Amino acid sequence: MSAWRLTFAVAAAAYVGGIVIQVLLAGAGLFExxxxxxxxxxxxxxxxxxxxxxxxxxVARAGRGTILLTVVLTLDAMVQPxxxxxxxxxxVIAALHPVNALxxxxxxxxxxxxxxxxxxxxxxxxxxxxTATPGPTVTGFH
Amino acid sequence: MTAGARIGRSRPPGDGGPxxxxxxxxxxxxxxxxxxxxGLARFAFAAVAFVYVGCLFVQVFLVGLDIFANADASIHRxxxxxxxxxxPLLVLLAGFAQAPKPxxxxxxxxxxxxxxxxxxxxxxxxxxVLAALHPVNALxxxxxxMLIAGQAIDLLRPLPTEPxxxx
Numbered sequence: 001m002s003a004w005r006l007t008f009a010v011a012a013a014a015y016v017g018g019i020v021i022q023v024l025l026a027g028a029g030l031f032e033x034x035x036x037x038x039x040x041x042x043x044x045x046x047x048x049x050x051x052x053x054x055x056x057x058x059v060a061r062a063g064r065g066t067i068l069l070t071v072v073l074t075l076d077a078m079v080q081p082x083x084x085x086x087x088x089x090x091x092v093i094a095a096l097h098p099v100n101a102l103x104x105x106x107x108x109x110x111x112x113x114x115x116x117x118x119x120x121x122x123x124x125x126x127x128x129x130x131t132a133t134p135g136p137t138v139t140g141f142h
Numbered sequence: 143m144t145a146g147a148r149i150g151r152s153r154p155p156g157d158g159g160p161x162x163x164x165x166x167x168x169x170x171x172x173x174x175x176x177x178x179x180x181g182l183a184r185f186a187f188a189a190v191a192f193v194y195v196g197c198l199f200v201q202v203f204l205v206g207l208d209i210f211a212n213a214d215a216s217i218h219r220x221x222x223x224x225x226x227x228x229x230p231l232l233v234l235l236a237g238f239a240q241a242p243k244p245x246x247x248x249x250x251x252x253x254x255x256x257x258x259x260x261x262x263x264x265x266x267x268x269x270x271v272l273a274a275l276h277p278v279n280a281l282x283x284x285x286x287x288m289l290i291a292g293q294a295i296d297l298l299r300p301l302p303t304e305p306x307x308x309x
Contacts, residue, residue, distance in 0.1 A: 027274035087210045095206030
């Protein structure tokens with residue numbers, strides 16, 4: 001159970017890291033360090049990656065709010081590459097691509113924060129149990 | 143746990159509190175408001191914090207228009223100077239609002255990040271890697287601004303009832 005929570009926390013934190021790298025790649029493209037190929041490639045991966053967070057949130061028993069937030073994150077992540085693709089038909093809609101990136105970043109932070117709190121809560125609960133086990137005779141005096 | 147619970151809340155003067163009860167005090171707690179003060183500064187702090195977050199969304203939309211709709215890039219640049227003065231204003235308002243120390247520190251961090259943000263694009267030719275951090279720093283500014291806005295809202299909420307100490 002706590003292993004799933006730890007996995008969920010690590011995956012959620014990694015997703016936030018992925019967004020930061022993605023934005024750095026966008027910056028590298030904008031300031032003509034590289035082309036946008038890496039940004040586009042990673043973008044497709046990040047667009048579908050949060051789907052993996054949903055089952056992780058469920059098996060980690062993250063709670064309805066966190067699972068719902070993960071679903072919203074997944075849907076928003078799926079929209080993100082589509083916004084960029086709208087550049088030819090509707091450039092103004094495509095201009096929402098970086099705006100949605102901010103929303104995506106914030107949602108990912110919220111999910112990661114909740115997942116880390118969940119994992120640390122599980123660790124805190126298991127810690128007293130582990131320390132209490134060596135002394136059953138001592139606890140018997142109380 | 144809400145941000146307000148983390149950062150502490152102010153309490154009316156003379157109602158006891160942890161120090162009076164002999165309990166450990168929270169140094170991060172905001173100073174109590176003076177009697178009869180309507181908390182206008184706190185309202186202004188929250189309002190400006192939310193306007194700032196709104197400006198960040200507009201600013202990023204302007205980048206999108208520049209990239210995808212071939213809008214004039216100078217609009218994005220000029221708009222930064224339009225709302226940029228709100229950044230030091232947030233520092234002042236956090237002080238007037240008697241916000242807790244972590245919130246006041248966040249407003250200073252925001253000023254520093256904003257100053258860095260203005261400089262980063264000019265490094266395009268000298269240190270392109272640093273210039274590429276311009277949008278990453280924008281994420282950091284957004285994150286800090288959201289935290290400040292959340293904590294500013296917490297300052298407007300009524301105080302939770304403190305448990306009274308037994309004599």
